[in-house]
Amino acid sequence: MEPYGIALLGCGTVGSGVAKLLLEEPERLAAQAGQPLVLRKVVVKDPGKAREVALPSNLIATDCRSVLSDPSIQLVVEVVGGTAWARTAVLDSLAAGKDVVTANKALLAQHGQEIFDAGRKHGRSIAFEASVAGGIPIIGALTQGLAANRILAIQGILNGTCNYILTEMTDQGRSYREALADAQAKGYAEADPTMDVDGTDTAHKLAILSQIAFRIAIPLNDIPRRGIAEIDKIDIGYARELGYTIKLLAEAWVDPKSTDGPIAMHVSPVMLRQTYPLALVRDAFNAIFVTGDAVGSTLYYGRGAGQMPTASAVVADIIDMAVGRAQQTFRSLKLWSSETKKTTLRSRATIPSRFYLRMHVQDRPGVLAEITRILADHQISISSIIQHEAMEGPEGSAVVPLIIMTHTALTGSFTDAVARINRSPSVLAGSVYFPVAD
Amino acid sequence: MEPYGIALLGCGTVGSGVAKLLLEEPERLAAQAGQPLVLRKVVVKDPGKAREVALPSNLIATDCRSVLSDPSIQLVVEVVGGTAWARTAVLDSLAAGKDVVTANKALLAQHGQEIFDAGRKHGRSIAFEASVAGGIPIIGALTQGLAANRILAIQGILNGTCNYILTEMTDQGRSYREALADAQAKGYAEADPTMDVDGTDTAHKLAILSQIAFRIAIPLNDIPRRGIAEIDKIDIGYARELGYTIKLLAEAWVDPKSTDGPIAMHVSPVMLRQTYPLALVRDAFNAIFVTGDAVGSTLYYGRGAGQMPTASAVVADIIDMAVGRAQQTFRSLKLWSSETKKTTLRSRATIPSRFYLRMHVQDRPGVLAEITRILADHQISISSIIQHEAMEGPEGSAVVPLIIMTHTALTGSFTDAVARINRSPSVLAGSVYFPVAD
Numbered sequence: 001m002e003p004y005g006i007a008l009l010g011c012g013t014v015g016s017g018v019a020k021l022l023l024e025e026p027e028r029l030a031a032q033a034g035q036p037l038v039l040r041k042v043v044v045k046d047p048g049k050a051r052e053v054a055l056p057s058n059l060i061a062t063d064c065r066s067v068l069s070d071p072s073i074q075l076v077v078e079v080v081g082g083t084a085w086a087r088t089a090v091l092d093s094l095a096a097g098k099d100v101v102t103a104n105k106a107l108l109a110q111h112g113q114e115i116f117d118a119g120r121k122h123g124r125s126i127a128f129e130a131s132v133a134g135g136i137p138i139i140g141a142l143t144q145g146l147a148a149n150r151i152l153a154i155q156g157i158l159n160g161t162c163n164y165i166l167t168e169m170t171d172q173g174r175s176y177r178e179a180l181a182d183a184q185a186k187g188y189a190e191a192d193p194t195m196d197v198d199g200t201d202t203a204h205k206l207a208i209l210s211q212i213a214f215r216i217a218i219p220l221n222d223i224p225r226r227g228i229a230e231i232d233k234i235d236i237g238y239a240r241e242l243g244y245t246i247k248l249l250a251e252a253w254v255d256p257k258s259t260d261g262p263i264a265m266h267v268s269p270v271m272l273r274q275t276y277p278l279a280l281v282r283d284a285f286n287a288i289f290v291t292g293d294a295v296g297s298t299l300y301y302g303r304g305a306g307q308m309p310t311a312s313a314v315v316a317d318i319i320d321m322a323v324g325r326a327q328q329t330f331r332s333l334k335l336w337s338s339e340t341k342k343t344t345l346r347s348r349a350t351i352p353s354r355f356y357l358r359m360h361v362q363d364r365p366g367v368l369a370e371i372t373r374i375l376a377d378h379q380i381s382i383s384s385i386i387q388h389e390a391m392e393g394p395e396g397s398a399v400v401p402l403i404i405m406t407h408t409a410l411t412g413s414f415t416d417a418v419a420r421i422n423r424s425p426s427v428l429a430g431s432v433y434f435p436v437a438d
Numbered sequence: 439m440e441p442y443g444i445a446l447l448g449c450g451t452v453g454s455g456v457a458k459l460l461l462e463e464p465e466r467l468a469a470q471a472g473q474p475l476v477l478r479k480v481v482v483k484d485p486g487k488a489r490e491v492a493l494p495s496n497l498i499a500t501d502c503r504s505v506l507s508d509p510s511i512q513l514v515v516e517v518v519g520g521t522a523w524a525r526t527a528v529l530d531s532l533a534a535g536k537d538v539v540t541a542n543k544a545l546l547a548q549h550g551q552e553i554f555d556a557g558r559k560h561g562r563s564i565a566f567e568a569s570v571a572g573g574i575p576i577i578g579a580l581t582q583g584l585a586a587n588r589i590l591a592i593q594g595i596l597n598g599t600c601n602y603i604l605t606e607m608t609d610q611g612r613s614y615r616e617a618l619a620d621a622q623a624k625g626y627a628e629a630d631p632t633m634d635v636d637g638t639d640t641a642h643k644l645a646i647l648s649q650i651a652f653r654i655a656i657p658l659n660d661i662p663r664r665g666i667a668e669i670d671k672i673d674i675g676y677a678r679e680l681g682y683t684i685k686l687l688a689e690a691w692v693d694p695k696s697t698d699g700p701i702a703m704h705v706s707p708v709m710l711r712q713t714y715p716l717a718l719v720r721d722a723f724n725a726i727f728v729t730g731d732a733v734g735s736t737l738y739y740g741r742g743a744g745q746m747p748t749a750s751a752v753v754a755d756i757i758d759m760a761v762g763r764a765q766q767t768f769r770s771l772k773l774w775s776s777e778t779k780k781t782t783l784r785s786r787a788t789i790p791s792r793f794y795l796r797m798h799v800q801d802r803p804g805v806l807a808e809i810t811r812i813l814a815d816h817q818i819s820i821s822s823i824i825q826h827e828a829m830e831g832p833e834g835s836a837v838v839p840l841i842i843m844t845h846t847a848l849t850g851s852f853t854d855a856v857a858r859i860n861r862s863p864s865v866l867a868g869s870v871y872f873p874v875a876d
Contacts, residue, residue: 021586144575144758145575145751277718301736302735308733324766328761332761
């Protein structure tokens with residue numbers, strides 16, 4: 001049978017894993033794909049660099065031209081990352097008549113429509129299973145397995161770096177700085193971890209999942225996001241005392257009674273009850289709840305990053321392309337097209353939530369009365385409260401942490417109440433709050 | 439665009455759910471399928487029976503002839519169940535040039551090769567996402583999402599009825615009989631629950647998953663299986679005391695160092711550490727761990743039965759058929775074909791495992807020495823031991839339960855040791871053991 005020719009753009013961690021599978025498992029993959037999968041070119045910046053995979057030297061190229069002009073290459077696999085060189089390479093590949101598999105979430109989240117329009121214009125297809133949650137086949141679940149459903153909610157741990165750091169902080173009592181340094185030493189975090197820890201990477205992935213689940217395109221900057229750098233180990237301690245764990249979640253949901261209405265969406269640290277399934281996801285693992293109107297809640301769990309898990313997803317896409325399924329999915333779903341709804345997100349102020357609030361207050365009579373009065377004025381009722389004794393100093397002079405867990409309240413009312421609490425002379429700067437989910 | 443014509447065989451619980459989705463959500467499903475999905479016929483035994491969905495009377499038929507001869511029907515959806523009428527109807531449909539979607543695990547587990555051969559002979563395809571784990575897209579994960587992997591292990595809770603009963607026994611301290619009666623009252627168990635509680639239904643599903651994951655066909659009667667009817671609430675109590683939970687698991691795995699070697703497989707109650715993810719799966723939910731050589735461990739969780747979750751999987755298959763993906767998967771994978779390996783299972787005796795063992799022993803000197811001597815003679819070391827005081831009677835006359843948890847031992851050595859222990863005059867009949875997994 002005619003072999004299926006593949007070019008790989010990039011041969012870093014993920015690219016080496018893809019090359020390894022293609023070069024070392026040809027018979028098994030051919031059986032899955034119904035034809036031999038042949039790696040014909042690997043485009044790298046520095047051909048002399050040591051790699052984790054032994055590449056035959058005749059495969060190595062340093063620019064895309066030899067790929068674009070080679071009629072024996074049907075598929076280009078982009079695992080370079082970034083949005084500059086990769087964007088041009090993907091657009092050029094589509095224009096040259098190649099289908100494209102990409103693992104690049106930033107590229108899709110920021111240039112999805114341009115790239116998918118180019119695919120449609122040139123009659124080519126794009127697949128992207130590896131762009132979200134590494135080896136977990138979540139894109140396939142959303143595009144095929146749950147296709148009969150109106151998706152009501154997505155809730156996921158989508159960044160392994162953040163989850164590793166939070167697990168270390170929770171289990172070892174480490175500070176954010178210490179846990180980040182440990183994650184960097186172990187290769188879970190990059191030298192510049194900004195995109196991971198500030199929630200940008202998670203927002204990229206949420207934008208991609210929302211495109212499939214809700215058919216909406218949200219400009220990345222419109223997704224409210226908080227990262228994990230602000231999380232103090234003090235709050236992790238109080239969370240534990242209250243029976244909760246803090247996780248960085250991506251969440252998007254519609255009102256089940258009005259599924260065409262605006263969508264609520266954010267990336268944020270959230271306090272989860274310790275028995276909630278996502279609270280149990282440790283280290284660099286990812287997990288995603290997807291709720292559909294017919295299927296109810298389903299959960300997908302696995303390694304969200306790393307060489308071979310991500311290569312597993314890339315090669316699944318390569319097989320789908322060789323078989324022809326990916327092209328049919330591309331044509332039938334019309335993702336990132338003019339049919340994509342331009343939607344506005346539901347205003348944060350109108351979203352009901354429970355909240356955890358930590359304040360530093362003067363340890364003197366009347367303070368608790370003042371704070372609870374403000375909350376009551378905003379229709380916020382208190383579910384539990386912790387105030388430990390001040391450690392030292394004469395009575396009345398000390399500052400003590402005061403922790404309040406609320407019942408469900410409107411986010412707008414809650415943030416108004418916090419603003420008013422923060423103006424009180426009895427409250428020091430630096431109140432901290434997180435949404436709570438049970 | 440040309441509509442895609444569908445006939446439904448059976449309109450019970452699942453069939454009503456499928457009809458509901460097709461009749462009530464035509465626009466949304468057409469957008470997913472790229473063409474209208476039109477329900478043209480519903481074949482039922484009793485047209486007068488009250489149903490959960492309002493079927494236009496012109497759709498109702500009482501035998502398959504009008505379906506087989508209708509050129510506007512491309513797809514037959516079999517949700518009748520059983521292996522007699524359903525087998526004939528599926529074979530006739532394939533012969534008449536219709537593709538087939540089925541939710542029928544017994545049919546595939548017992549007649550998979552006959553049905554798939556018929557599909558190949560007539561150039562037609564078969565899809566079966568709903569046959570395992572209801573709404574969880576586990577068939578799609580194995581056939582597509584994890585296609586790059588050599589599958590090393592499958593471990594799942596695949597029967598919601600059993601899991602509901604075990605959850606009730608664990609949480610409420612109920613006996614098996616009480617929990618079964620409750621499951622029947624709530625509609626989770628059928629009037630005759632045999633196929634569920636004796637492990638047969640779970641074995642059907644394990645046979646299907648093993649066909650995809652390992653490309654092996656195992657005669658159903660060759661899969662060692664134990665059900666849940668023998669589980670005493672006493673053992674659930676001791677399990678809890680030791681930090682474990684009892685679940686009915688389907689397990690299949692290969693030696694990672696010799697993946698072409700024989701496969702270990704069974705359906706059995708297994709004691710799981712309470713923190714192990716599958717130990718946390720409650721009520722009628724299902725969950726499956728799939729471990730691949732590239733991706734590592736992945737987990738899939740959701741509702742394994744029920745009207746709309748199962749209908750979600752059936753309609754996902756209908757969409758895959760309309761789009762054309764299911765046909766490509768059918769052709770490329772060649773399941774239940776002559777390429778399927780006839781394999782022998784790994785001998786149970788050679789499988790290493792930890793074990794829980796409960797005996798009833800005479801409360802007198804020397805008994806413990808005798809039992810521990812027998813275990814030592816079989817190279818079985820003890821991990822923990824529980825013997826509570828006898829409740830009443832003079833010293834030496836009472837019978838007490840003795841619970842031993844072993845370290846890893848060969849199953850053959852362990853069962854030999856138990857046989858020898860049971861021959862001791864100090865040990866009463868009825869020793870009970872379960873494998874233990876951490």
